Amino acid sequence: MKRIIITMLLVLVMAMPALAKTDITLPPSFTQDDFKNLTRDLGLAISYVPLATAEPLGGVLPHIDLGVEATSTSIDNNASYWTKISNVPGNSSIPSSLVMPKIHLQVGLPIIPIDLGIVYGEAPSTNIKYTGYEVKWSILQGSAVSPAIALRGAYTTVTGVTDLDISTKSADLSISKGFAMFTPYAGYGMVWIDSKEKSSNVTLQDESLTENKWFVGCKITFFPLMNMVAEADFAQVNSYSLRLNIHF
Template sequence: MALAATAVAADDLDNIGNLNQSQFDGLSQDLAAAFSYKAGASAEALGVIGFDVGVAVTSTDLEHPDAWTAAMSSGDTIDTLIIPKLYVQKGLPFDIDVGGYYFTVPDSNIDAWGAEIKYSIISGNVALPAVALRGSFTTLDADDQLELDSQSVDVSISKGILMLTPYAGIGRVWAESTPKAGSGLQTVDISETRTFIGVTLHPPLFNLALERDSVGGIVSYNLKFGLAF
């Protein structure tokens, strides 16, 4: 997925003050879609002794490349933002899972982290699918240029078929993007519907997940690989 992307590596976002308000709104919408929490997991609970730890990469199709060109010191144009991540998810009693991500954009001043809690309302069995509620947040920092905080809730459903588990869900993302002091720009508040669909593959001791995510129509693809049991 990363090799196929037609992206130029993102540079530092160090020219936020060059943006007009409309451009900053667009940049903030892209950032909210790219960095909102993406679990890459089915609705099934991991179980008390279960865990999943590994790496992931998200590829987001940017809707406002002109804003990125104006905001980056290089002046390059990028169509796709590639975000590598480290993640961990752990099962707890009562069909509850918790997890966290660390995000970064290579060769840029953008990094972020996030956390989630998921409760499997229906744990799923041979006859029934699993159903889960998830709450999550992320916080992004681009040095003294901007800060973006997002929160999301979603409901998901999944049904295992041997080692494959297809899943899908819908939810809501809220984000607040705050520009640096003195830029003359106003804080942007974002509220968008999120939909996602994916599949996980569970060979022994491994977990592979591929997910398509859309926040307000801005599409991301999330690929995850980890050690799990």
């Protein structure tokens, strides 16, 4: 157990680049189009990342996956809206990837094929703090010959950013099939992003966007009590995630 915990901590530390402080602060030059593009980028960056197969965690008894993960979201840091934020006094340049280390808990209920999840993370060297919640229902639980299929609903929100409120709602359909220690999965989802400007520097209208997202991943079970999940999410802004779990 000690080695597992040390390994998980190393994954988390390695996901945190040493960056100068960059807060999400809207400058007076920020336009409505800038705010819309920022909403899209941040919304997709904080949208719920499943990092799980379509199979239910629970069975006759409840089961839990508890782990650390990191999501790296590729952004166009040369875009005008990111450049304007990086030029705010006290900020540094925006990196090309927004990295979000997280702690993730999923609980599989007994008997019924429903999983509940909660995730919390902070983007290092920024004022972004992230919380997400999910409910997953495995329509088909899968077997030795048939795949599992699941529906998921999720909600995420950001705190710590004084200049805007932003949250997402999402729904996705996923499929997975286990082969020995590997369980690949794939899915398609919709993300609804809502943001509200709260800055004293500008007056902008609220934004509500709808985005499509595809994702593929694979769960690798090393031992009965330990597994790793890798996932790629493809949308207007792409994300890549890695998760290490203790399962019990």
